[in-house]
Amino acid sequence: MRPLLLAPALALALGASPALAATIEVTIDKLVFSPVNVHAKVGDTIEWTNKDVLTHTATVKGGWDVMIAAKSKGKVTLKAAGAVDYFCRFHPNMKGHIEVAP
Amino acid sequence: MFMRSSTAALAALFFASTAPLAQAAEKPTDPQIAHIAYTADTIDIEAAKLAIKKSKNKEVVDFAKDMERDHEAVNKQALDLVKKLKVTPEDNDTSKALAKAAKEERAKLAKLKGADFDKAYIENEVAYHKQVNGALETLLIPSASNAELKSLLETGLKIFQGHEQHAEHVAGMLK
Numbered sequence: 001m002r003p004l005l006l007a008p009a010l011a012l013a014l015g016a017s018p019a020l021a022a023t024i025e026v027t028i029d030k031l032v033f034s035p036v037n038v039h040a041k042v043g044d045t046i047e048w049t050n051k052d053v054l055t056h057t058a059t060v061k062g063g064w065d066v067m068i069a070a071k072s073k074g075k076v077t078l079k080a081a082g083a084v085d086y087f088c089r090f091h092p093n094m095k096g097h098i099e100v101a102p
Numbered sequence: 103m104f105m106r107s108s109t110a111a112l113a114a115l116f117f118a119s120t121a122p123l124a125q126a127a128e129k130p131t132d133p134q135i136a137h138i139a140y141t142a143d144t145i146d147i148e149a150a151k152l153a154i155k156k157s158k159n160k161e162v163v164d165f166a167k168d169m170e171r172d173h174e175a176v177n178k179q180a181l182d183l184v185k186k187l188k189v190t191p192e193d194n195d196t197s198k199a200l201a202k203a204a205k206e207e208r209a210k211l212a213k214l215k216g217a218d219f220d221k222a223y224i225e226n227e228v229a230y231h232k233q234v235n236g237a238l239e240t241l242l243i244p245s246a247s248n249a250e251l252k253s254l255l256e257t258g259l260k261i262f263q264g265h266e267q268h269a270e271h272v273a274g275m276l277k
Contacts (some may be wrong), residue, residue, distance in 0.1 A: 031260040053175040091264025
């Protein structure tokens with residue numbers, strides 16, 4: 001939580017605008033997250049595009065849970081630094097990994 | 103008790119249908135494979151409908167709804183493919199045996215209530231997906247000659263493996 005709260009304050013204090021947050025695209029096709037490993041920064045958004053006819057989720061145990069409907073999109077904005085493993089609650093054999101830099 | 107017998111019945115069924123693989127002529131044709139896949143999906147949809155109607159456990163009902171939604175989507179995809187390929191699914195002994203075993207299983211489940219039903223349904227889901235995955239891996243995928251049908255079955259295997267893990271997770275929560 002702290003980096004999120006500090007970032008705007010710091011930006012204000014320094015009189016500079018924060019670096020533009022990026023959107024990182026991950027595709028789901030035939031029950032595979034691709035790319036399976038992504039690198040991101042706090043404040044970036046991960047956007048999943050689900051090409052399957054099945055509804056999936058991107059779920060972090062004890063953390064965020066994003067529902068991604070069939071033939072649809074879902075996204076999450078990363079709020080904390082660190083490495084996260086996520087999976088699909090409906091098909092737990094689907095796994096992905098995100099390295100979140102501060 | 104019935105769990106074991108139903109698993110044994112399925113094992114016997116798939117063993118029986120795997121055994122003739124030694125003779126190449128006996129392996130199922132694409133129209134038969136399409137029928138077996140559709141039958142296997144429909145069986146799980148019917149089991150899910152029963153669970154949605156009977157269970158009071160949120161985890162079990164949610165799981166059953168997931169099964170219903172996924173298997174209906176898979177079946178629609180399978181039907182679209184057979185239409186495109188102009189393949190007419192053909193009934194066969196494996197489909198018949200699957201349907202018969204499923205009918206018996208449903209009759210047994212229908213008599214159970216509450217936690218007994220939930221446990222039996224979920225345990226059967228684990229066993230059933232395991233058996234179907236075995237059949238997909240050893241018989242149906244290797245026998246499929248059309249590349250698109252083979253690809254659909256391979257995706258089906260990943261979906262069912264996911265369901266098996268999901269069912270195991272729910273089974274773990276019921277204990």
